[in-house]
Every structure is written in structure tokens, then in C-alpha cells.
Amino acid sequence: MNQYLLNGKLTAKPGHQEALAAILFQASKLVATAKGCRLYVIGKDKADSHSVYVTEIWDSKEDHDNSLKVEGVRELITQAMPLLDGPPAKGQELEIIGGTEI
Template structure:
């Protein structure tokens, strides 16, 4: 079960973590039906920080890259960018070996 995974942290400007999370949850709805999307998980730290974590699992890197062409995704990226405290760092690329996700 070799899959392509990404795990990354996006730091919002002070007070904008919830708004950033809502935008990313919108992205999850858009890409949920994209070819190869197996998981798009949006999380926030329980400490009340403005950091938002995104964990993704795809059948391949190509499927992930193609998801950026899903209608509406680029518009959500444009909405999210002004909320970021800095330039987004590249997420950790992972080779997913296996596990379990309940439906």
C-alpha cells in the first residue's frame, strides 16, 4: 500500500486560525472527490494556537498535484494566503505504508 502523504503546518496571523481552518475545511470538501484523494484532514492544536495542520493521503504525487486544478481550489488558496503569518513552509512528504481510516 504505497501512497503519497503530506503533513504540514500553516501558521495564521494572530486571531485568524479559525478562519484559516474554515477555508481549509472548504478545500477538503472540494478535493474529497478528486482522483486519488484518500484523506484530507484539517486539525488545530488544542492549545488555542493559530496554527492549522493539514494531513493528506493520495494514491500518488501526481494525483495530489492535479488536485490543484479542481474548480474552486485556487480561489480558496487566494483567500488563505493573506491570513498566513508568513510564507507557507513545504510540508513533510511521506510514503504512506499502511494503517486504518474508519468511515
């Protein structure tokens, strides 16, 4: 089965980008050891002072979906929601078909 890549973008209300990023750092620590997690990095775009980006690679979409049940993750999502400027956009889902191994 091909690995699953998810590019997510979360836009914070003005002034809350850092707080949102801090929550995602905590999330990355929780899911780093989850089954099938290969990559979970948080990024920002220099031209966008409101958004935080998450790039994830999982052995399968199922592994990704299960990560939302990891203890503590739901609590972090609950903390993040009020910081968001509207509902989170659906991420871009890709199927990895080649490249460097991870």
C-alpha cells in the same frame, strides 16, 4: 505505487486561525471527490492557537499535485494567503509503506 502522505502546517496571523480553518474545510469538500484522494483532514494542536494542520493521503503525489487544479481550489488558496503569517512551510512528504488500508 505507494500512497503519498502530506503533513502540512499553516500558521495564521493572530486572530485568524478560525477563518483559515474555515477555508480549509471548503477545500476539503472540493478535493474529497478528486481522483486519488483518500484522506484530507484538518486539525489543530491544543498548544498552538495560531496554526492549522492538514493531513492528506493520496494514491500518488501526482494525484495530490493535480488537486491544486480542481475548480475553486486556487481561489481558496488566494483567500487563505493574506491570513497566513508568512509563506507556508513546506509540508512533510511521506511514502506509505504499510498499515491499515485506506
